[in-house]
Amino acid sequence: MRNVSALVFASGLAFLLLVITWQFVVGGAPMLIGEAILQQGADKIGSANLVTSVVLGYRGIDTLGEIAILFTASTATSLVLSSLSAKTSSSKKVVIRDDGTILASSASLFFPLLITLGMYIILHGHLTPGGGFQGGVILAAAFFLPLLAVPGRGVNHSGLALVEGFAGASFIIIGIIALFQGNAFLQPFFGHGEMGSLVSAGTLPLLYTAVGLKVGAELSGLLANLAEIGEIVPESTDLQASSMQTESNGS
Amino acid sequence: MNNIAFTVALPLLAAFLLPIISNSSKSAARFIGPFVLLAMLGFSLAYFNMLEHPVAIALGGFRPPLGITFHLDNLSLLMASIIPLIMLVLWPYANIEGYREESLLLLLAGSASGLALSGDLFNIYVFYELLSVASFGLAAANRTGAAFAATFRYLVMSGLGTVLALTGIGLIYTQTGTLNLAHIGLLASQLNNPAGLSAFALIVIGIGVKAEIFPVNGWVPEVYSTASPRISALLAGLISKLAVLVIVRLLVVAYQGPEALTLLLVLGMLGIIWGELSAWRSKDLKRMLSFSSIGQLGMVLVAFSIPGEAGMVAGIAMMLHHLVVKPGLFMLTEHWNGSLNKLAGAAKSSPLAAVLFMLFALSLIGVPPFPGFWAKLLLVTGLVEANTPLYLTALAVLLSATVIEAHYLMHTAIRMYSKGKKKQVKKLHQTPFTLTIISVFAVVLITALITMAPLGNKLQHIAAESSDRALYINTTFAARHTPVRKQISLIKQQSKVQ
Numbered sequence: 001m002r003n004v005s006a007l008v009f010a011s012g013l014a015f016l017l018l019v020i021t022w023q024f025v026v027g028g029a030p031m032l033i034g035e036a037i038l039q040q041g042a043d044k045i046g047s048a049n050l051v052t053s054v055v056l057g058y059r060g061i062d063t064l065g066e067i068a069i070l071f072t073a074s075t076a077t078s079l080v081l082s083s084l085s086a087k088t089s090s091s092k093k094v095v096i097r098d099d100g101t102i103l104a105s106s107a108s109l110f111f112p113l114l115i116t117l118g119m120y121i122i123l124h125g126h127l128t129p130g131g132g133f134q135g136g137v138i139l140a141a142a143f144f145l146p147l148l149a150v151p152g153r154g155v156n157h158s159g160l161a162l163v164e165g166f167a168g169a170s171f172i173i174i175g176i177i178a179l180f181q182g183n184a185f186l187q188p189f190f191g192h193g194e195m196g197s198l199v200s201a202g203t204l205p206l207l208y209t210a211v212g213l214k215v216g217a218e219l220s221g222l223l224a225n226l227a228e229i230g231e232i233v234p235e236s237t238d239l240q241a242s243s244m245q246t247e248s249n250g251s
Numbered sequence: 252m253n254n255i256a257f258t259v260a261l262p263l264l265a266a267f268l269l270p271i272i273s274n275s276s277k278s279a280a281r282f283i284g285p286f287v288l289l290a291m292l293g294f295s296l297a298y299f300n301m302l303e304h305p306v307a308i309a310l311g312g313f314r315p316p317l318g319i320t321f322h323l324d325n326l327s328l329l330m331a332s333i334i335p336l337i338m339l340v341l342w343p344y345a346n347i348e349g350y351r352e353e354s355l356l357l358l359l360a361g362s363a364s365g366l367a368l369s370g371d372l373f374n375i376y377v378f379y380e381l382l383s384v385a386s387f388g389l390a391a392a393n394r395t396g397a398a399f400a401a402t403f404r405y406l407v408m409s410g411l412g413t414v415l416a417l418t419g420i421g422l423i424y425t426q427t428g429t430l431n432l433a434h435i436g437l438l439a440s441q442l443n444n445p446a447g448l449s450a451f452a453l454i455v456i457g458i459g460v461k462a463e464i465f466p467v468n469g470w471v472p473e474v475y476s477t478a479s480p481r482i483s484a485l486l487a488g489l490i491s492k493l494a495v496l497v498i499v500r501l502l503v504v505a506y507q508g509p510e511a512l513t514l515l516l517v518l519g520m521l522g523i524i525w526g527e528l529s530a531w532r533s534k535d536l537k538r539m540l541s542f543s544s545i546g547q548l549g550m551v552l553v554a555f556s557i558p559g560e561a562g563m564v565a566g567i568a569m570m571l572h573h574l575v576v577k578p579g580l581f582m583l584t585e586h587w588n589g590s591l592n593k594l595a596g597a598a599k600s601s602p603l604a605a606v607l608f609m610l611f612a613l614s615l616i617g618v619p620p621f622p623g624f625w626a627k628l629l630l631v632t633g634l635v636e637a638n639t640p641l642y643l644t645a646l647a648v649l650l651s652a653t654v655i656e657a658h659y660l661m662h663t664a665i666r667m668y669s670k671g672k673k674k675q676v677k678k679l680h681q682t683p684f685t686l687t688i689i690s691v692f693a694v695v696l697i698t699a700l701i702t703m704a705p706l707g708n709k710l711q712h713i714a715a716e717s718s719d720r721a722l723y724i725n726t727t728f729a730a731r732h733t734p735v736r737k738q739i740s741l742i743k744q745q746s747k748v749q
């Protein structure tokens with residue numbers, strides 16, 4: 001049964017894709033929304049980087065959804081990983097030999113540089129290409145690099161959780177403040193300022209800072225979780241056996 | 252009206268803060284989830300009562316075709332009120348392990364209300380994605396090997412689905428140049444070509460992963476039989492309906508041609524046939540219920556494929572009925588899991604549970620006077636009135652599926668009432684806590700039975716409102732901060748230019 005439905009599905013999909021490629025007109029797509037935003041976006045929001053005014057202004061709630069997706073993924077992963085580490089943490093202890101002086105010190109050297117770069121990209125998100133997501137990933141790299149260089153170095157999980165939670169909460173709270181001012185949820189406020197200066201585009205830089213800190217804290221927490229579980233192999237036979245069992249039930 | 256954004260913002264805020272709160276005080280963290288759900292319920296019920304005519308809210312304060320809108324009408328607010336209600340009933344009050352599952356449930360609640368309310372195609376996609384990721388975590392929350400394997404399969408299939416749906420949305424964007432549902436509705440004529448229709452097909456298949464639509468529902472029996480019953484109840488009862496709602500919105504607003512309806516009809520019929528036959532063959536209560544859920548969702552799809560208001564009312568009725576009955580049935584499997592043969596003597600061990608099973612089963616089959624009968628009656632009359640060969644075939648499929656349904660459900664019931672071995676019967680005892688949860692669903696069902704006449708009127712009203720395409724479009728372009736006439740003439744100009 002599964003094979004038949006897979007075949008039906010695959011051929012249907014192939015047909016659809018053929019129809020689309022046959023029909024598709026390259027370069028002639030209408031740009032109703034895009035053109036309207038190009039015309040009025042700069043005046044309405046005051047952000048020199050128009051992409052940011054779409055990401056945080058016109059489609060702000062989408063961005064809230066995106067950071068929530070990342071948070072959900074990391075929560076779900078730690079839910080799954082916590083069971084694996086609880087099962088096997090006592091059985092194996094990894095011995096770390098500290099013989100990488102060059103590696104360790106260059107990782108420490110890179111740390112402040114990466115933090116500066118990440119924060120720069122986050123804070124200039126409304127002016128130049130980049131922003132919270134890109135800068136946040138660089139921040140995460142800064143925190144993960146020492147962990148790669150010296151495995152077994154502890155990570156302050158509660159500190160990361162604190163940053164993560166408050167950054168995410170402040171994004172929503174900025175939205176709610178707009179609501180209490182009698183405007184719509186996530187409507188930018190604080191005035192436009194002079195376009196192109198660091199303090200401009202209303203609340204957009206604040207929102208991007210929240211996004212950047214959240215993404216950075218989340219990714220480094222996630223990577224640290226994975227690193228801590230890295231050496232430990234889950235009881236693979238158990239997993240395989242149960243998956244085979246469901247397989248036989250399914251057919 | 253603007254405050255409706257709280258139904259999305261509050262659960263997300265609580266979910267973000269839950270790890271911090273849980274670090275300082277575990278007992279405070281346990282109160283937050285139910286409290287937030289109550290607040291969500293308050294907001295959506297307040298607007299449900301206040302609503303005289305549909306309203307669109309411009310989020311971020313940008314005019315509708317540019318910014319994102321939330322569309323508030325009876326249907327979306329009804330779903331937005333059901334979400335916190337059903338989650339309050341299925342909330343893991345007894346869970347003391349940690350905050351993570353509660354956090355995921357709150358994220359699920361927030362994304363679900365976003366999905367119910369949103370009037371923007373890409374925004375719907377974002378919330379759908381959030382809903383998917385949260386449901387992966389919840390499906391694996393059991394932390395058994397089988398649950399991990401099933402969740403992985405679910406994840407892969409769901410990932411494929413989201414890619415397809417995104418392709419569909421992208422196609423619609425290239426054809427019309429907009430993402431706002433109402434604006435797409437205005438430009439619907441541009442979608443009446445092979446590319447536009449395949450966009451619809453892609454979205455149906457993509458979103459259909461959650462709606463348990465025929466070719467992409469392979470994950471259903473595995474996930475539902477390995478996840479904990481309350482999660483299965485939530486996924487089968489609530490989440491599948493929200494996915495259907497997205498398809499229905501798109502259908503009403505942009506795809507009123509016969510091709511889209513035929514696609515839904517055929518997929519629905521295949522779902523009914525596959526689901527009910529597999530349920531008939533399955534030897535395990537959880538798997539039986541999962542397959543029956545596929546069959547029921549097929550019926551919902553068939554109902555929505557009937558053109559006009561008749562289809563809408565039948566679809567909403569079938570949807571709401573399944574939303575009440577299936578969670579109740581899934582909660583029964585908390586203690587009645589495993590092979591059907593082991594159920595012998597279950598009625599003796601917990602008689603109330605067996606009676607409740609009978610109640611749900613009879614309603615699911617569609618025995619008068621239970622609500623399931625009226626829902627199926629609406630569907631049957633709708634199919635008869637549509638009166639084309641394909642719809643009559645669907646009618647035949649539906650009726651034979653009902654016979655099959657009756658056979659396997661009654662067969663199970665008979666097994667419950669038969670005599671069993673003493674040692675096994677003891678294991679089948681339902682705890683009072685589970686029984687209370689199941690009874691809540693039964694009480695809702697019986698209340699629906701008693702108030703059938705006013706409920707039917709209300710359903711007609713909701714269906715008339717939500718199947719009105721012009722109303723949807725006008726509502727959006729009359730959103731706050733917008734001079735209505737100017738807006739519509741602007742849109743007309745824009746569409747003329749195209």
